[in-house]
Amino acid sequence: VQLVESGGGLVQAGGSLRLSCATSGFRFGDYALAWFRQAPGKEREGIACKSRIDGSAFYQDSVQDRFTMSSDDAEKTGYLQMFSLKPEDTAVYYCGVAFSGECPILLDGDAYRLSVPHLDRTGQGTLVTVSS
Numbered sequence: 001v002q003l004v005e006s007g008g009g010l011v012q013a014g015g016s017l018r019l020s021c022a023t024s025g026f027r028f029g030d031y032a033l034a035w036f037r038q039a040p041g042k043e044r045e046g047i048a049c050k051s052r053i054d055g056s057a058f059y060q061d062s063v064q065d066r067f068t069m070s071s072d073d074a075e076k077t078g079y080l081q082m083f084s085l086k087p088e089d090t091a092v093y094y095c096g097v098a099f100s101g102e103c104p105i106l107l108d109g110d111a112y113r114l115s116v117p118h119l120d121r122t123g124q125g126t127l128v129t130v131s132s
Contacts, residue, residue, distance in 0.1 A: 001025040001121045008126030021078040021095030028076040032098040035080045036116045037091035046114025049103035085130045096122035
């Protein structure tokens with residue numbers, strides 16, 4: 001199982017960017033695909049995931065209505081379209097997969113969160129920098 005992210009770069013606040021996650025070594029349609037990020041000095045934050053069981057999508061509040069997941073199953077590639085980028089979106093972005101096909105969403109206090117440690121494979125990441 002291999003995942004390779006691309007598409008990161010420098011963008012001004014308010015701009016858009018599309019990240020790609022090229023995969024190989026498994027049946028793309030079997031695993032849930034997820035995205036998470038890690039900003040400098042901060043913990044990893046799960047931001048989006050799409051289930052292969054029921055097709056439902058999860059987005060963290062911080063990116064809800066600004067980021068959208070999609071995929072090209074024939075190309076075995078997932079995408080994260082990011083709009084209205086903010087300086088606080090600056091981070092290394094990673095894609096990952098969950099072998100179960102389900103998104104590992106856990107209740108953390110009073111909020112649901114994508115559990116990054118429960119992803120089975122992840123890529124090396126691509127850096128996104130949003131300037132103010």
